[in-house]
Amino acid sequence: MRGARESSDLLAECADLVLRHGDHLAVDRSDLTLPSGCVVAVIGPNGSGKSTLLQALAGVLHPAAGVVRVRGEHARRHARRVAFVMQSVPAPEGVPMTVNDVVTMGRYASRGWFAPLRSRDRRIVAEAMERMEIADLSRRHLCELSGGQRQRVHVAQGLAQEHDVLMLDEPLTGLDITSARTIDRLIHEEPERGVSVVFTTHDMAEAHAADHVVLMDGRVVASGAPTQVLTRENLERVYGVGALHAPRGMFLDEPHEQPVSEGRRRPLS
Ligand SMILES: Nc1ncnc2c1ncn2[C@@H]1O[C@H](COP(=O)(O)OP(=O)(O)OP(=O)(O)O)[C@@H](O)[C@H]1O
Numbered sequence: 001m002r003g004a005r006e007s008s009d010l011l012a013e014c015a016d017l018v019l020r021h022g023d024h025l026a027v028d029r030s031d032l033t034l035p036s037g038c039v040v041a042v043i044g045p046n047g048s049g050k051s052t053l054l055q056a057l058a059g060v061l062h063p064a065a066g067v068v069r070v071r072g073e074h075a076r077r078h079a080r081r082v083a084f085v086m087q088s089v090p091a092p093e094g095v096p097m098t099v100n101d102v103v104t105m106g107r108y109a110s111r112g113w114f115a116p117l118r119s120r121d122r123r124i125v126a127e128a129m130e131r132m133e134i135a136d137l138s139r140r141h142l143c144e145l146s147g148g149q150r151q152r153v154h155v156a157q158g159l160a161q162e163h164d165v166l167m168l169d170e171p172l173t174g175l176d177i178t179s180a181r182t183i184d185r186l187i188h189e190e191p192e193r194g195v196s197v198v199f200t201t202h203d204m205a206e207a208h209a210a211d212h213v214v215l216m217d218g219r220v221v222a223s224g225a226p227t228q229v230l231t232r233e234n235l236e237r238v239y240g241v242g243a244l245h246a247p248r249g250m251f252l253d254e255p256h257e258q259p260v261s262e263g264r265r266r267p268l269s
Pocket residue numbers: 021022024025026044045046047048049050051052053200
C-alpha cells in the first residue's frame with residue numbers, strides 16, 4: 001500500500017477490507033487511509049458499519065478479507081496501544097465497583113492483572129479522572145451514576161491506558177451538554193498530546209469540526225478533509241435526497257453559506 005504520505009504519517013491503512021459478523025456482511029470491499037495525529041470522525045446512517053470499522057481498527061474484529069494496518073502493524077498487534085471506548089456500556093448490576101476501580105482497570109492493559117499498582121499508575125488514574133471531571137465521584141459505585149457520568153468514567157478508563165490511539169464509539173450520543181463538552185474537549189486535546197483520535201458520531205457539527213471524515217454506507221463511501229467529504233452530493237447519496245432538513249452550513253461544498261466550523265476546532269459551549 002502506497003499513498004501520497006509516508007507510512008510514518010499514517011495512522012491506518014486498509015486495503016480491500018471486508019468485515020463480517022458471522023454470515024452478515026457489515027463492510028464491503030473498502031480501501032481507507034487515515035492520517036496520524038489528528039481527529040477522525042466516522043459518520044453514516046444506522047447500520048452503515050461505523051462501529052464495525054472501529055472494531056477492526058482497534059484490532060478486536062478480524063477482517064473476513066483484506067488488511068488493516070495501524071501505524072504500520074497488523075491491527076491486532078497494535079491493539080495494546082489503542083484505548084477503545086465502546087458505545088454505552090451498561091453498568092453491571094450488583095457488582096460493587098467504584099469509579100476509581102473502573103478507571104484503574106485501564107492500567108491493567110499495560111501492567112497486567114496481577115502486578116501491584118505503583119504511584120505512577122495511581123497518578124495516571126487520578127489524572128484521567130481529573131480530565132473527565134469525575135474526581136469527585138471516585139468513591140461512588142458505577143450503578144449509582146447517570147448515563148453521562150458513566151460514559152465519562154469509561155472514557156477515563158481508556159485514558160488511563162498507555163495509548164497512542166483513542167477510539168470512541170458514539171461517545172457523545174445521548175449526553176447532556178456538560179458531559180458532551182468534557183468529552184468533546186478531550187477529543188480535540190488528545191492530538192496535542194501525540195494521540196490520534198477516531199470516533200463515530202451522528203452529529204454533523206462534530207464531523208465538521210474533525211480534521212478528517214470517513215463517510216460509511218456499508219462500505220467506505222468517502223474519506224478526506226470535511227470539505228471534501230461533507231458535500232451535498234455525498235450526504236444525499238448516503239442519507240437520501242431531501243431526507244435531511246439541512247441547517248445553514250451543513251454542506252461544506254456550498255461556499256455561499258457560513259460553515260458550522262471555522263478553522264480546526266469548534267468547541268461545544
Ligand atoms: N454482533 C453482530 N452480529 C451480527 N450482526 C451485527 C453485529 N454487530 C453489527 N451487526 C450488523 O452489522 C451492520 C453494521 O453494524 P454497525 O454496528 O457497525 O453499524 P453502525 O453504523 O455503527 O450503526 P449505529 O449507528 O446504529 O450504531 C449492521 O447491519 C448490524 O446489524
